[in-house]
Amino acid sequence: MKDATEATRVANRAALAQVPLADRQSFEDARRGLIEALGDKLITRGDGRLVWTLKGYEFLEREDAPDSVHPGLWRHARVNMANGLYRVTDRVYQIRGFDVSNMTIIEGDSGLIVIDPLISTEVAEAAMELYLKHRPHKPVVAVIYSHSHIDHFGGVRGVVSGEDVAAGKVTIWAPAGFMAAAVGENVIAGNAMLRRALFQFGAMLPRGERGQVDTGLGKSVSLGTTTLIPPTNLIKKPVETHRIDGIEIIFELTPDAEAPAELIMYYPDFWVLNMTEITTQNFHNLLPMRGALVRDSLAWSKYIGGALHRYGGSSEVLIAQHNWPVWSGARVRGFLRKQRDAYKFVHDQTVRLMNYGYVGAEIAEMIKLPASLNQEWSAHSFYGNLKHNVRAIYQRYLGHYDGNPTNLDALPPVEAAKKSVEYMGGAEAVLKKAREDFSRGEYRWVAQVASQLVFADPANRDARELAADALEQLGYQVESATARNAYLQGAFELRNGVPNLPGGSGAAPDIVRSLPLDMYFDFMAVRLNGDKAAGKTIVLNWRFIDTKEDYVLNLENSALTFVADMQADNADATLTLTRATLDEISLQKTTYSAALQSGQIAVAGSIEKIVELLEMIDTFPIRFPVVEPRPAAISSTAR
Ligand SMILES: [Zn+2]
Secondary structure (H helix, E strand, C coil): CCCCCHHHHHHHHHHHHHCCCCCCHHHHHHHCCEEECCCCCEEECCCCCEEEECCCCHHHHCCCCCCCCCHHHHHHHHHCCCCEEEEEECCEEEEECCCCCCEEEEECCCCEEEECCCCCHHHHHHHHHHHHHHCCCCCEEEEECCECCHHHCCCHHHCCCHHHHHCCCCEEEEECCHHHHHHHCCCCCHHHHHHHHHHHHCCCCCECCCCECCCCCCCCCCCCCCCCCCCCEEECCCEEEEEECCEEEEEEECCCCCCCCEEEEEECCCCEEECCCCCECECCCCCCCCCCCCCCHHHHHHHHHHHHHHHHHHCCEEECCCCCCEECHHHHHHHHHHHHHHHHHHHHHHHHHHCCCCCHHHHHHHCCCCHHHHCCHHHCCCCCCHHHHHHHHHHHHHCCCCCCHHHCCCCCHHHHHHHHHHHCCCHHHHHHHHHHHHHCCCHHHHHHHHHHHHHHCCCCHHHHHHHHHHHHHHHHHCCCHHHHHHHHHHHHHHHHCCCCCCCCCCCCHHHHHHCCHHHHHHHHHHCECHHHHCCCCEEEEEEECCCCEEEEEEEECCEEEEEECCCCCCCCEEEEECHHHHHHHHCCCCCHHHHHHHCCCEEEECHHHHHHHHCCEECCCCCCCCCCCCCCCCCCCEC
16 A cells, blocks of 8 residues: 555545535534433454454544545545443433444333344344443343445344244334345345455455545444344335334335335434435435445435435434434435435436436536535545436436447457557657656546556556556545445456455355245256256256245256245156255255255156256356456356
């Protein structure tokens, strides 16, 4: 990691004049109601491995931004350091800074209502422990999942047991569609998302003023045990009011904005509005850099506007499941107006320019927030990235293709790079010019052209170094934490190659067990190696004796399809097994071949056909190149 260059120093100083640095309200809001902080304590797993700590972020104590961090991001990263147990108002508490997300606790008449038990059980337990140290001991009687992202449910077994839920002692509430979204979002494209998430969150980057400083929504993500207990009560109507342990809660569904299944809540007894993740102290992501289906900015804005009209007049504090609260009715309303209009402005202006024919890359250059929004910290892109979001809106309506037929069948990265470098007079000539541009601070172009050199020849050490240097300076200059992480991770990989990713325990058992069979077979089908399947025809009946589910799997034309609730007369074989056996295979506790041998899977018909199909199913590599050429051909591994 290198120093900020003179050009970066100048850029970040210029940014200083553009941001509302005098507005220090957030620091006050974030600290208000603190009871006890987590400080630099370590939260570990049973085996001693680190799950969470704020230790290492001491460098953020400094008031003024260093040259290597955008001044807006520096301030945001400092406010996000507020951590511990907070009293929001009578009977409403929050634990912040124990994970990327917040846990909210409402004190009911007989017990506790926990909203969003963080990502992992270890941090959720630690959060409860801190709460109980200061408040009367009462059992948890209800859990509410605000939405289907894992930072809002993964730690649930740290606050309640499955037995208590099954026995009816605890109810679990969630928005309609929660389970399918929660277990399904990271299945089909999960491997690519996992790899790309490393760029978004910068989890492997060192913390420091030349490394990871924040993620926008919180400091980082906890690395403990993730769990899931299915909800017992679903909110299905657009607005539903329930009394849970004596507390009136108005639930309002907000689907397909920040998450496929999400809700916000208003607590009339306390005049508290919980906007969950529909508002944060950020202009959020319309398309996270890990990859996702594009989110709907227009719907998002309308949900915020609706909350403003319905609850704005009777809210004394606004809390969310990330970042810090907004206090006093007038400021709550002002905040909601700014959030509503940030999503609306960027949406409408992108679409307006789109209809003039401009393409995403051009519109991203053209859109600047109006001064009234730019002077509001919460409209800044710390988690999202304005330019990336503009392109996401374009993609949502028009797709990735910009309409220019030149790009209908453009050469792929390696071939295009080789041709470009050759036309430009060879690698040495390109490097010479690119170094001159680097010295002038033209990092965007240098990153682009040096990347072409890397794709033309990944062994070109000078090109890799120059590309890395350019990405690093771009990271130092950008206000978005996730964009900074992406640039710095890119620089790291150009210098050091694809990192050895932590082995990872794979998917959480709770999530594997909850995966609907339709999704299981959809996922099996996307792992089918089309070349190996060429010319093959296989029909397999599957009978799950414990769940009483039947499936027919059909392979022809190199495509694997299935029909549920059916068995084929002409099947090559019938497999009879339990869902539990299938889950053990998914969790890598056993394999198909072991289960076939042991009789855990009973077979009638041709076992050879089963083996033949299984040998066509790929296992995805956890490491693949992102900032340099992918292998020309993939060798797949069957299991
Ligand atoms: Zn979240």
